[in-house]
């Protein structure tokens with residue numbers, strides 16, 4: 001089994017929070033005690049009022065706590081603090097790391113988008129980021145991306161530092177293996193789970209298979 005873990009990101013829009021929470025509970029249970037056991041859920045709602053983020057957080061945080069899954073909120077450190085989240089993920093155009101750390105404190109988990117740049121990742125790591133995220137590795141319909149990363153950046157990073165790295169962007173069970181083998185500590189996925197034709201629970205089984213292979 002690899003030591004690469006699954007980092008799940010919510011869809012960018014959730015119409016029915018209670019229905020999504022129920023589906024997320026099924027996904028959590030499907031991954032529990034398998035190689036696809038979810039390590040982290042990132043609530044990544046876009047273009048919604050703060051109240052919508054907090055409402056979704058209220059529904060999802062207890063499920064994360066029950067399954068020992070870290071709960072991060074995307075973009076907004078203040079909302080992460082208000083929601084009682086474990087941390088925040090920030091990109092290069094979001095709240096700067098040092099400000100996010102001041103808001104959330106030393107025990108929070110703060111991840112930083114580093115695109116395909118080891119320079120950005122070194123800066124984030126030296127500042128104290130808890131993980132760096134590289135991507136996009138593959139085409140994705142979830143976010144308009146301008147940066148493409150190659151697996152060799154994962155290999156370089158995992159040999160050069162001890163700061164965990166997350167791979168993101170169009171990752172599916174069929175294309176995850178090169179990223180796992182290159183040294184990704186986490187694979188961050190959204191559409192491959194939530195948009196799976198046979199449903200998110202079935203997708204978790206496929207991720208368990210690829211994450212269960214020897215690195």
Ligand SMILES: Cc1ncc(COP(=O)(O)OP(=O)(O)O)c(N)n1
Nearest residue numbers: 074089090091092113133166168188
């Ligand atoms: C784990 C992870 N990696 C990268 C991103 C992208 O963050 P960002 O560049 O700030 O873009 P948005 O997600 O805010 O559209 C992420 N969210 N999570």
Ligand SMILES: Cc1ncsc1CCOP(=O)(O)O
Nearest residue numbers: 140142143169170189190191
């Ligand atoms: C948020 C983000 N940042 C770079 S690609 C991406 C989208 C990830 O979603 P998917 O796994 O569906 O490509």
Ligand SMILES: [Mg+2]
Nearest residue numbers: 075090091094
């Ligand atoms: Mg962002």
